[in-house]
Amino acid sequence: MNEVVQTRLWLAQRISAVVLAVCVGIHLAGIIIAVQGGLSAAEIIGRVGGSGVLAAFYGVFVLACAVHAPIGLRAVLAEMTDIKPVSINGIASAFAAVILLMGMQAVLGFLGLGGG
Amino acid sequence: MHKEHPWNTFKEPFILNPMPKMLAVKIWRGGEDGRFQSYDVPRLENQTVLDVVTYVQRKLDPGLSYRFACRVGMCGSCAMTVNGTPRWTCRTHVSRVAEDGQLQIAPLRNLPVIKDLTVDMRDFFDKLAKAGGAFQATKTRTDDFAKIPPSDPRRHHADAGIECIGCAVCYAACDVVAWKPGYLGPAALNRAWTLVNDARDGMGDKRLSMVAGDDGCLACHSQQGCQEHCPMGLSPTAAIAGLKRAVSVAALKSKL
Numbered sequence: 438m439n440e441v442v443q444t445r446l447w448l449a450q451r452i453s454a455v456v457l458a459v460c461v462g463i464h465l466a467g468i469i470i471a472v473q474g475g476l477s478a479a480e481i482i483g484r485v486g487g488s489g490v491l492a493a494f495y496g497v498f499v500l501a502c503a504v505h506a507p508i509g510l511r512a513v514l515a516e517m518t519d520i521k522p523v524s525i526n527g528i529a530s531a532f533a534a535v536i537l538l539m540g541m542q543a544v545l546g547f548l549g550l551g552g553g
Numbered sequence: 554m555h556k557e558h559p560w561n562t563f564k565e566p567f568i569l570n571p572m573p574k575m576l577a578v579k580i581w582r583g584g585e586d587g588r589f590q591s592y593d594v595p596r597l598e599n600q601t602v603l604d605v606v607t608y609v610q611r612k613l614d615p616g617l618s619y620r621f622a623c624r625v626g627m628c629g630s631c632a633m634t635v636n637g638t639p640r641w642t643c644r645t646h647v648s649r650v651a652e653d654g655q656l657q658i659a660p661l662r663n664l665p666v667i668k669d670l671t672v673d674m675r676d677f678f679d680k681l682a683k684a685g686g687a688f689q690a691t692k693t694r695t696d697d698f699a700k701i702p703p704s705d706p707r708r709h710h711a712d713a714g715i716e717c718i719g720c721a722v723c724y725a726a727c728d729v730v731a732w733k734p735g736y737l738g739p740a741a742l743n744r745a746w747t748l749v750n751d752a753r754d755g756m757g758d759k760r761l762s763m764v765a766g767d768d769g770c771l772a773c774h775s776q777q778g779c780q781e782h783c784p785m786g787l788s789p790t791a792a793i794a795g796l797k798r799a800v801s802v803a804a805l806k807s808k809l
């Protein structure tokens with residue numbers, strides 16, 4: 438992997454960090470506002486489940502996670518372990534795939550609820 | 554006696570611990586698998602750590618190896634680990650670092666020990682070259698001087714890092730160097746940043762490619778261990794932040 442790809446990964450991690458910060462902010466604010474009225478998690482999901490807008494929002498959230506976390510894991514492994522770079526790239530890619538699959542499964546599940 | 558001026562507020566400091574007569578000094582002897590050896594060295598006023606090492610070598614243990622040249626903080630050859638901290642020893646007064654009359658002097662971290670207090674500096678200097686640390690001239694001696702106004706912002710960036718003496722104190726202080734032996738390190742990247750900002754230099758984007766990537770400026774954690782310890786008061790961290798910006802822009806413009 439040459440320095441151009443490495444630099445692009447680094448940039449992707451910074452940009453995804455910005456996206457994550459915004460997503461976490463909206464996510465937390467949404468929950469805090471929603472529970473003010475005494476709603477439980479199940480009740481909230483019952484009302485908004487199936488919303489295309491929210492599904493798209495959480496899709497972006499998952500995507501940002503899948504970009505951000507594996508690149509960070511790659512850097513940590515490179516600094517803290519003696520694992521070969523090729524293997525580190527493999528582990529990080531697998532981690533990205535797991536986040537993407539699990540996250541998207543949750544988003545699709547949410548979309549399929551069809552309540553809102 | 555001098556006449557006492559009202560503005561003269563100087564008073565003799567109240568001395569809590571009078572200067573001890575002797576220093577208990579522990580110095581690293583041998584290679585990587587060496588050990589500390591103890592010496593008693595007379596405590597003198599205005600004594601530097603380098604004075605202490607020199608006393609040991611001249612009077613107590615002629616076999617002790619260490620490096621120095623200028624003794625005035627210019628050559629960068631005398632750096633050692635003093636009571637756990639990397640320092641230039643010729644300009645470090647014992648009074649500032651001795652804890653209860655104790656001094657522990659070891660070779661610099663992050664470089665292979667050759668013997669006693671001397672380390673193999675090859676990695677450090679090779680990395681200066683790897684980071685594009687050599688000036689690439691665009692003019693010859695027959696050309697006129699380059700005219701760069703003192704107000705030029707790039708000149709300010711270059712000026713901020715130009716006084717590096719190559720002592721490797723920052724390199725020894727950097728944890729990323731310890732974790733990732735391939736990392737170019739603060740001094741090499743600081744040097745590269747001065748040249749990136751040197752209007753007379755002709756290497757251009759090629760230097761940015763040399764400092765980009767996993768072993769270059771992007772590996773820096775910005776925790777400022779280097780600038781905390783740099784005896785010249787430089788900030789490699791700021792230089793590296795500048796490189797990160799320049800490298801990012803170059804990557805986005807596909808110029809790396």
Ligand code: SF4
Nearest residue numbers: 727773774777778779
């Ligand atoms: S700021 Fe960067 S170069 Fe300086 S000590 Fe920390 S990681 Fe090393």
Ligand code: SF4
Nearest residue numbers: 717718720721723783
């Ligand atoms: S940047 Fe400072 S600490 Fe590092 S080599 Fe140069 S003078 Fe020494």
Ligand code: FES
Nearest residue numbers: 624628629631643
């Ligand atoms: S002996 Fe030259 S810098 Fe210390």
